[in-house]
Amino acid sequence: MMLDDAQEQALIIAAFAAAEQAYAPYSDYPVGAALLFDDGAVITGCNVENASYGLALCAETVAVAKAFGEGRRGGLVAVAVVGLKADAEPITPCGRCRQVLNEVAALGATDPLVLCVSKDDVRRVTLSALLPHAFGPSHLA
Numbered sequence: 001m002m003l004d005d006a007q008e009q010a011l012i013i014a015a016f017a018a019a020e021q022a023y024a025p026y027s028d029y030p031v032g033a034a035l036l037f038d039d040g041a042v043i044t045g046c047n048v049e050n051a052s053y054g055l056a057l058c059a060e061t062v063a064v065a066k067a068f069g070e071g072r073r074g075g076l077v078a079v080a081v082v083g084l085k086a087d088a089e090p091i092t093p094c095g096r097c098r099q100v101l102n103e104v105a106a107l108g109a110t111d112p113l114v115l116c117v118s119k120d121d122v123r124r125v126t127l128s129a130l131l132p133h134a135f136g137p138s139h140l141a
């Protein structure tokens with residue numbers, strides 16, 4: 001499934017809206033993520049930090065956990081990630097989030113598009129480009 005401009009824009013807007021819910025009092029670096037599934041559903045997440053700093057959950061991981069919690073297994077088409085403090089250079093998912101995203105991707109048939117978004121720019125990459133030679137469920141089979 002290819003994304004048209006309107007779908008892309010809607011996903012980016014959903015990620016910005018999610019970032020507004022970020023709980024990031026320690027880093028003051030709000031992040032939002034929005035996952036688009038092949039039935040058109042969008043599931044969002046924001047980063048959730050903790051007084052024990054190292055326990056922070058990234059927006060992408062929160063979104064994936066919500067998706068699994070709603071019964072989704074595969075069907076991930078695209079992900080938008082925005083950092084509200086990212087002006088020029090878009091943020092990209094951290095290494096842990098790439099692996100977490102790979103789990104839902106590996107359960108489906110498509111290599112999801114990752115939209116890395118800043119105020120000024122959108123960078124489009126595939127998840128497999130962000131995480132080549134990924135370890136996944138097939139390795140355990």
Ligand SMILES: O=c1ccn([C@H]2C[C@H](O)[C@@H](CO)O2)c(=O)[nH]1
Nearest residue numbers: 027029031047058059092093094
């Ligand atoms: O792709 C990213 C990168 C960072 N963060 C969060 C983790 C932490 O709460 C804050 C600063 O690193 O941003 C995300 O949610 N997603």
Ligand SMILES: [Zn+2]
Nearest residue numbers: 058094096097
């Ligand atoms: Zn992360």
